[in-house]
Every structure is written in structure tokens, then in C-alpha cells.
Amino acid sequence: MEIEKLKEQIIDALNLEDLTPADIEDDAPLFGEGLGLDSIDALELIVLMEKFYGIKLQNPAEGKNIFKSVNCMAAYIEANRTK
Amino acid sequence: MSKRLVITGAGVVSAIGVGKEQNLRALQTMQGGVALVSYLATEHTECRVGEVKLTNGEMMQMLGIAEDTPMVRTSLLGMLALREAVAEAGLSSEDIAESAFINGTTVGGMDMSEQFYLDFISETGAEGAPVHYIKTHDCGSSTDLIADYAGHFAMTTSISTACSSAANAFVLGARMIESGEFDRVVVGGSECLSKFHLNGFNTLMILDQEPCRPLDATRAGLNLGEGAAFLVLESEEAASRRGARVIGVLEGFGNACDAFHQTASSADGEGAFLAMSQALARAGVRPSDVDYVNCHGTGTPNNDPSEIAAMRRVFGNALPPFSSTKGFTGHTTSASGSIEAVFCLLALSHQFLPVSLNWSQPIEPDLIPVTQQTSVPARPIRRILCNAFGFGGNDTSLLFSKS
Amino acid sequence: MYVQAANQISIQNPLSEEWIDAPLTCSDSYCRAQDPDFKPYVSPIEGRRMGKVLKRALAVSLKTLRDTGIEHPDAIITGTGLGSVESTEAFLLDMCKNGEQLLKPTHFMQSTHNTIGSLVAIQTKTHGYNSTYSHKQISFESALYDAFVQLRAGEIGNALVEGHDGTTPSYFRMLELIGYVGNEGQVACSEASMATLISSTPSDSDLCQLKAVKLMHRPSIDDWKNAIARLDLPSDTVVFTGENGHAANDRLYSDVLTALLPDVPTVRYKQWFGECYSASALGFYAAAHLLKAGKLPGNASAALLLTMDLDGDAALTLLAR
Numbered sequence: 001m002e003i004e005k006l007k008e009q010i011i012d013a014l015n016l017e018d019l020t021p022a023d024i025e026d027d028a029p030l031f032g033e034g035l036g037l038d039s040i041d042a043l044e045l046i047v048l049m050e051k052f053y054g055i056k057l058q059n060p061a062e063g064k065n066i067f068k069s070v071n072c073m074a075a076y077i078e079a080n081r082t083k
Numbered sequence: 084m085s086k087r088l089v090i091t092g093a094g095v096v097s098a099i100g101v102g103k104e105q106n107l108r109a110l111q112t113m114q115g116g117v118a119l120v121s122y123l124a125t126e127h128t129e130c131r132v133g134e135v136k137l138t139n140g141e142m143m144q145m146l147g148i149a150e151d152t153p154m155v156r157t158s159l160l161g162m163l164a165l166r167e168a169v170a171e172a173g174l175s176s177e178d179i180a181e182s183a184f185i186n187g188t189t190v191g192g193m194d195m196s197e198q199f200y201l202d203f204i205s206e207t208g209a210e211g212a213p214v215h216y217i218k219t220h221d222c223g224s225s226t227d228l229i230a231d232y233a234g235h236f237a238m239t240t241s242i243s244t245a246c247s248s249a250a251n252a253f254v255l256g257a258r259m260i261e262s263g264e265f266d267r268v269v270v271g272g273s274e275c276l277s278k279f280h281l282n283g284f285n286t287l288m289i290l291d292q293e294p295c296r297p298l299d300a301t302r303a304g305l306n307l308g309e310g311a312a313f314l315v316l317e318s319e320e321a322a323s324r325r326g327a328r329v330i331g332v333l334e335g336f337g338n339a340c341d342a343f344h345q346t347a348s349s350a351d352g353e354g355a356f357l358a359m360s361q362a363l364a365r366a367g368v369r370p371s372d373v374d375y376v377n378c379h380g381t382g383t384p385n386n387d388p389s390e391i392a393a394m395r396r397v398f399g400n401a402l403p404p405f406s407s408t409k410g411f412t413g414h415t416t417s418a419s420g421s422i423e424a425v426f427c428l429l430a431l432s433h434q435f436l437p438v439s440l441n442w443s444q445p446i447e448p449d450l451i452p453v454t455q456q457t458s459v460p461a462r463p464i465r466r467i468l469c470n471a472f473g474f475g476g477n478d479t480s481l482l483f484s485k486s
Numbered sequence: 487m488y489v490q491a492a493n494q495i496s497i498q499n500p501l502s503e504e505w506i507d508a509p510l511t512c513s514d515s516y517c518r519a520q521d522p523d524f525k526p527y528v529s530p531i532e533g534r535r536m537g538k539v540l541k542r543a544l545a546v547s548l549k550t551l552r553d554t555g556i557e558h559p560d561a562i563i564t565g566t567g568l569g570s571v572e573s574t575e576a577f578l579l580d581m582c583k584n585g586e587q588l589l590k591p592t593h594f595m596q597s598t599h600n601t602i603g604s605l606v607a608i609q610t611k612t613h614g615y616n617s618t619y620s621h622k623q624i625s626f627e628s629a630l631y632d633a634f635v636q637l638r639a640g641e642i643g644n645a646l647v648e649g650h651d652g653t654t655p656s657y658f659r660m661l662e663l664i665g666y667v668g669n670e671g672q673v674a675c676s677e678a679s680m681a682t683l684i685s686s687t688p689s690d691s692d693l694c695q696l697k698a699v700k701l702m703h704r705p706s707i708d709d710w711k712n713a714i715a716r717l718d719l720p721s722d723t724v725v726f727t728g729e730n731g732h733a734a735n736d737r738l739y740s741d742v743l744t745a746l747l748p749d750v751p752t753v754r755y756k757q758w759f760g761e762c763y764s765a766s767a768l769g770f771y772a773a774a775h776l777l778k779a780g781k782l783p784g785n786a787s788a789a790l791l792l793t794m795d796l797d798g799d800a801a802l803t804l805l806a807r
Contacts, residue, residue: 015534015592036531039347043288043591051588060288061384126586184703189599191620201582204656209663217660221567221763222599223621227797230703239703239799240628243569243599243620251617258635279578282586283594340562340607340616345595357613474595475604477616 001078007070013048014041026071042067054082086261087319088334089486091327092172094164095425097310097412098133101145102167107429110437113456115411117294117306123276127285129292132276133308133413135160146232153215154228155192156309160418161229161273164311168269169233172315172327179234183265185256186226186241186313187248187272189417192219194277229273236269243417245473246379247338248272249312250420253481254336256316266321271313271421280416281307287346289383295414297380297407298387298452300444305381308413312421314428329486331428334368334466337361341476347385352393354478355379359397359468362480370398372466373482375436375453377423379470380407381414390470391450403468404461406453410440420471424481427467431485434464487637487696489805490644490689491553492682492771495519495542496759497674501549503775509758512676515668516658517760519677532609535592539570539652540605542679547606547646550681553691559683560642561615562603563632565625565649567763569599572654579656602650615642623728623793624701625649626680626767627801634699637686644685649767652677666796667761672731676760680767682774693774697788697804704798710742714790717804723750723788726769730756738794750790751783766793766801773805 007021010030014037024035031037042063049055055077057063066076095102098116099109109116117133142159143150146166169179195216196203202212218224226241242251249272256268284290284307291304322329339361341354348355363370379390394402408426415422426437439452469481497512498505500522510520519542524533527545536544543564551557568574573596580589595601600618607616615636619628626649633645653661658675662668667675684696700713725747729736743752753776759768773789776782782789788806 018530040591047588200578203660214663217664236703238701241621244618245598245600255632262635262639282581282589286589286591286594338615339613342607342611342613474598475600477600
């Protein structure tokens with residue numbers, strides 16, 4: 001799984017216009033302290049996973065663990081992707 | 084309040100019936116109206132919703148409107164409810180001409196816009212498209228269609244604060260009467276289901292595919308609903324001048340902003356706490372004077388604990404009986420504040436407490452809503468607090484008492 | 487009641503009163519607003535999800551609060567005909583074109599009309615009264631009316647009252663299809679964001695006083711006559727009209743003016759700001775600033791703002807020095 005590409009998808013989905021993939025650290029938390037994302041961003045990331053990787057998350061609460069960091073998200077996608 | 088504000092007429096349309104009679108019977112016999120979607124043409128056929136079981140054509144027939152008249156569903160639902168309210172209050176055309184009309188809606192004419200939007204914006208021109216639905220798209224147009232069906236109101240306006248819209252219509256209407264602007268204001272809300280907001284709530288992942296379970300530990304989201312309700316609010320003096328029968332009293336109201344998040348409520352329910360506290364303070368009554376709380380109680384994981392936290396702050400540990408009627412009707416969004424206000428008036432005049440349908444497990448051991456219909460309530464029901472909370476933390480609470 | 491401050495974003499230079507002496511002109515039938523630098527009002531991370539209408543609303547609101555030194559107004563009351571129309575359209579277009587899957591929650595969340603007023607409350611942590619009106623051309627006056635009723639009753643001491651509407655290219659085309667805009671000789675279809683702080687106590691820098699607000703539905707000439715008679719208009723009043731070059735719209739105004747205010751000077755504020763659902767918020771703003779600057783025709787001491795729409799909703803607002 002290509003981390004750079006995922007970062008670009010995140011930047012696009014969350015409208016983080018002023019950021020480049022290099023600004024997002026692979027292991028830094030996406031929520032809270034890190035990029036300061038919130039629950040609506042988590043919902044956008046769920047849409048992202050379905051759109052590009054065919055992963056349908058039923059329970060938004062699961063996002064909490066999956067979206068801990070870009071690495072975490074990439075690992076989850078690798079293990080569960082259907083496309 | 085400086086002037087006593089009385090209610091002299093009410094009309095309601097919801098998934099559990101057209102008119103107060105049908106709604107009352109369904110509430111008392113615990114017959115819910117939520118079912119798999121069948122009227123709204125959506126891909127989400129798995130969705131359970133509280134639809135009004137009438138097509139637009141059937142409603143137009145009931146209302147005596149020619150079938151080729153351009154109409155939006157929000158307005159048709161509203162007309163049915165307004166007609167009943169005006170009839171019960173016995174308003175003449177002269178009475179209406181000196182009354183104001185305030186409608187709460189957010190969906191407005193979106194049901195038609197979403198059917199024809201691609202035609203409207205087509206590069207090749209909108210030839211043949213029913214462009215008159217562009218005129219009926221916005222909230223104000225839906226309101227005026229409803230108002231003009233009943234007569235010639237002196238003033239109309241629309242409130243759009245999402246799920247608290249109709250409740251906020253009471254707040255403005257009450258202040259207009261108290262300040263002497265009008266003797267009589269017809270207030271309420273109307274909202275049809277649309278693919279737009281069904282999908283919107285779906286993207287927020289707060290729709291439950293099962294029947295919703297408000298105030299239950301296993302709740303997993305809401306079911307959307309549709310409907311309308313209007314109430315005739317008058318100064319007591321004006322009502323008695325024309326010999327109108329009083330069916331309820333608006334004793335207090337409060338509106339406050341949670342100022343926390345656009346779609347989530349704060350954990351301590353600050354906005355809800357302020358709104359309920361203001362309603363009680365305005366009426367000059369103590370928390371222990373409240374005999375029942377009709378909760379906003381949507382059944383989302385986020386709303387219910389926040390509302391309960393706010394109720395604990397208002398009432399301490401001695402919560403009055405409480406329940407949510409959204410298991411009956413689904414969440415009727417902008418109209419919920421007035422539909423549930425009508426339910427509260429029915430509860431007051433018929434002395435029963437509406438139940439929370441589908442409830443089985445408490446969120447906390449002592450948090451048990453009304454679930455059984457008893458023939459005689461444990462204590463007389465004299466005063467009811469009715470909550471309606473909207474996106475953006477727009478929280479409104481209304482306090483009703485018996486006539 | 488005192489209008490302590492008022493700020494705009496429109497087709498004129500934003501957050502400025504330069505238009506009084508050097509108005510920009512727009513000869514197209516459709517003009518977007520001139521956006522200011524949003525950085526002083528919205529951080530990039532906060533603004534990442536906001537559409538234009540939301541950013542503009544924050545800018546005019548926060549500037550108005552800073553102008554008056556008020557941190558938490560007692561009430562935030564908003565008027566908007568369409569809400570954040572660009573978000574509504576983004577969601578609608580996606581749904582109509584691609585079906586009911588993979589839609590964006592952000593667009594839906596922002597489409598709700600009261601997202602605007604809630605955003606201002608969330609950003610300023612204001613728990614006070616909050617409401618939003620959406621009633622076509624008199625959306626702003628509906629909000630103003632709510633504030634007026636509460637201020638007069640002493641329920642609140644001040645209110646931030648707003649009017650916001652954006653117009654997307656596709657919405658412009660839709661309005662053109664029904665003949666509301668884009669007609670020969672008509673002002674541009676435009677955008678408007680305006681916030682004003684109205685207080686029951688005077689300050690040194692007040693723009694003017696708010697004397698009256700009234701909303702009417704399908705008023706007859708007699709209704710207008712009664713409403714105007716109750717205002718006790720100063721003899722040097724100027725009328726601000728919503729005339730925009732659209733024949734049927736302008737006839738509404740000329741009927742009232744000819745019958746009831748035949749010799750009163752008029753100002754057509756839409757020549758500066760164009761036409762949209764919240765245009766009258768800019769009429770209010772313009773009247774307030776021109777009163778303060780002493781630049782009304784004949785240095786008039788009062789401005790009567792008339793708003794009417796083709797569906798019969800109407801409002802009148804009286805401002806005075």
C-alpha cells in the first residue's frame with residue numbers, strides 16, 4: 001500500500017488544502033493533538049475507504065482505532081480492502 | 084409571563100395518522116407508524132421511516148386542490164395540519180387576517196428539486212422541465228403555500244433551525260403576543276421526507292436500520308419521519324373575547340445554544356440544560372412541578388445521554404416520568420417540535436403518558452422511561468416539558484400546562 | 487435601539503465603506519462577491535470544511551463583534567434565503583448524478599440553514615438565544631424583527647443580526663430560468679453577507695437608531711398606508727427601495743411610492759449591491775452607514791427601507807440618526 005497516495009487522498013477528502021503529504025507524519029495521531037480532526041472528518045475518512053478500497057464500515061465507532069495514524073489506517077486498508 | 088398564552092386549536096399529521104383523533108388512538112394503543120420506506124423513491128430500501136401513508140395526489144384530493152397544481156409535499160402536509168388547527172380554533176377569515184403565521188421547515192421544496200435538479204441545470208437547456216418547482220424550492224415558499232391555503236394572514240415567516248424549527252416558532256410567536264405585536268399567532272412546522280436529508284443523515288451514520296430505540300442502552304440511531312403540526316396561540320384575553328375554548332397553555336419557553344459542535348451535543352448538555360431551565364424560570368415553576376418530559380430522544384448514541392445529563396442537572400436525581408415518542412413517528416426533524424407539542428396537549432387533556440416504543444434496556448440502572456400504558460397515571464398530569472434540539476446545538480424547550 | 491456596527495461582504499470592496507465614495511460597478515448579469523483575506527477570522531484548519539458563505543459569515547460577524555468590543559452577544563439571529571447553497575448543491579449534484587452512495591457528510595452538514603448562525607455561536611462560545619429565518623427576500627428582516635421584539639421587551643440587551651446568501655453559477659441559471667434575474671436592464675444577480683450589532687444602549691460610535699421593523703404578507707395599499715402612518719416619519723425621510731430593474735418587481739415599489747410617498751426622495755441600493763435573497767441586509771447596512779456619514783440625499787435624518795417580493799411578502803424598517 002502506497003502511503004503517499006493515501007495521504008493525498010486524505011488531504012483531498014478533508015480539504016486540507018494547505019498541507020502536502022510531507023506535512024503528515026506516518027505515525028502522528030490524526031485526531032486530537034495531531035491534525036486536530038474531528039468526528040465529521042472521521043466520517044469523511046470512512047467514505048474515502050469505501051470509495052477507493054471497497055471497505056464498508058458499519059459502525060463509526062470503529063474508526064477510532066483505525067484512524068489513529070496514517071500507518072494504522074494503511075495497515076487496516078491492506079488487511080481489509082476489496083479493491 | 085406577562086400575558087397568559089393559550090392554545091385554542093391544534094392540527095397534526097404524522098406517520099401515526101391524519102388528525103388528532105388518529106394520533107391519539109395510536110399513542111394510547113401503542114401502535115407505531117415506522118416501517119420500511121415505501122412512498123419515498125430512494126435506493127435505501129432497507130431504511131425504516133415514519134412516512135405519512137398518503138401520496139401527494141391523495142392529499143391534494145383531501146384538500147380539494149386541482150391535481151395539476153404545482154405542490155411540494157412539505158406544504159401539503161402543512162395544509163392538512165393547518166386546516167385542522169384553524170377549524171378547531173374556529174378562526175374566521177377576519178380572525179386570520181389579523182393573525183401571523185410562523186412555519187418551521189428546513190427541507191421546504193427539496194422533494195421536487197431533487198427530482199428535477201439535473202434538468203434545471205442541464206447545459207442543453209431545461210426545456211420541458213417543470214421550472215415552477217424552482218420557485219417552490221426555498222423554505223419561505225413552502226410556508227406561504229401553507230398559509231395561503233387557510234386564508235390571508237397579516238404576516239408570514241419561516242424559521243429554519245433544523246430539528247428545533249417548529250419549537251422556535253412557538254418562541255417567536257409567544258414573544259410577539261406578549262409584546263402586543265399580535266393577539267394571535269399560528270405556529271408550528273412542516274417537513275416531508277426527502278432523499279436529500281435521508282442521505283444526509285445516512286452520511287452522518289446516525290440512521291438505525293432497525294426500529295429506533297430512544298433512551299435505550301442498545302439504541303443505534305434514529306429513524307426519520309415526516310409530518311406537520313400547527314397550533315393557534317393567542318393571548319388569553321383575545322381568546323376569551325371571541326369565546327374560544329382553551330385546550331392548553333404555553334407557560335414557558337427557552338432557547339439556548341450548546342455552542343459545541345455542528346452535529347454533536349456536548350456531554351454535559353449545556354444548551355439543553357439552559358433551554359429547560361429558562362422554560363421553568365419563565366413560568367415561575369419548580370422542577371418538581373413538572374409531571375412529564377417529552378424528550379427530544381432521537382435514539383442516536385450521542386443525543387440521548389447528553390439530554391439525560393441536562394435533565395439530571397435540571398431535576399437532580401428525581402427525574403419526572405419521561406419518554407420519547409420518536410418510536411411512533413420517526414424523527415420528524417423540523418416539524419418534531421410542534422408534532423410533539425400536540426402530543427403533549429393530548430396527554431394533558433386525556434391524562435395519559437405516551438410511551439417510549441421499542442424500549443428494553445436502561446442506559447443507567449435507574450433511567451427507565453414510560454413504557455406501559457396505564458389507565459390512570461400515578462399522579463395527575465398538569466405540566467409537561469417538551470424538548471426539541473437541532474443541529475448546531477440549537478436547543479429549545481417548551482412548557483405546557485392544562486387549560 | 488442603536489445600530490452600533492455593520493459590516494458587509496458583497497460585490498463592493500469587502501469589510502469596507504469605500505463604495506460610498508467610489509462604488510464598483512458590475513455590468514454583467516451575475517457577479518460573485520469580493521472576498522477579503524479570511525486569515526484574521528478563520529484559521530486554515532478551521533476553515534478547511536467551510537464553504538464561502540460560512541467564511542464570509544464568520545468574517546462579518548467577528549469584525550462586527552470586534553468593532554463593538556462585545557465578546558458574547560445576547561442573541562445571534564440570522565436570515566438566509568438559501569443557507570450555504572454551494573454545499574447544498576454539491577450534495578444534490580453528487581446524489582442526482584452518482585446515486586445515493588459515497589456522499590459527503592460535510593456537504594450535508596453545511597447545507598442546513600442554521601449552520602451559519604451556529605458556526606458564529608460555536609466560534610464565539612455564545613450560549614445565548616440563537617435562531618435562523620429563511621423567508622425569501624424578507625429573511626433578514628425576519629431576523630431583525632425577532633431582535634427588535636426582544637430588545638424592546640428588554641429580554642436581551644444586544645443582538646448580532648445577520649443576512650447571508652451566496653449565489654452559485656447553477657443557482658443563478660435556475661433563477662434566470664424563472665425570470666427572477668438576468669433580465670434586460672436588471673441589476674446583477676449577486677451575493678451578500680452582512681452582520682450588524684444592535685443594542686438597547688447607546689455608544690459613542692453608533693451608526694444610527696433602529697426605530698421600527700414590520701413584516702407583512704400580501705399587503706394592500708391600505709395596509710401599507712396604516713403601517714407607514716404608525717411610523718411617524720420625519721419630514722426629511724429618504725426611502726430605500728429594492729427596485730432592481732425587473733419590471734414586475736419595480737411595479738410593486740412604484741405602486742406604494744406613488745400612492746403614499748409621492749414626494750419622498752428614493753435610493754435604489756441594489757444599484758451598488760445587486761440582487762439576492764439577502765440583498766435587503768445590504769440595504770439596511772447602506773442606510774445605516776449613509777446616515778452616519780451624513781450622505782443621504784438632502785442630508786436626511788431618517789431612512790425607510792422597503793422590501794417586497796413577487797410572492798407578496800413585504801417588510802419595512804425605519805432607521806434614524
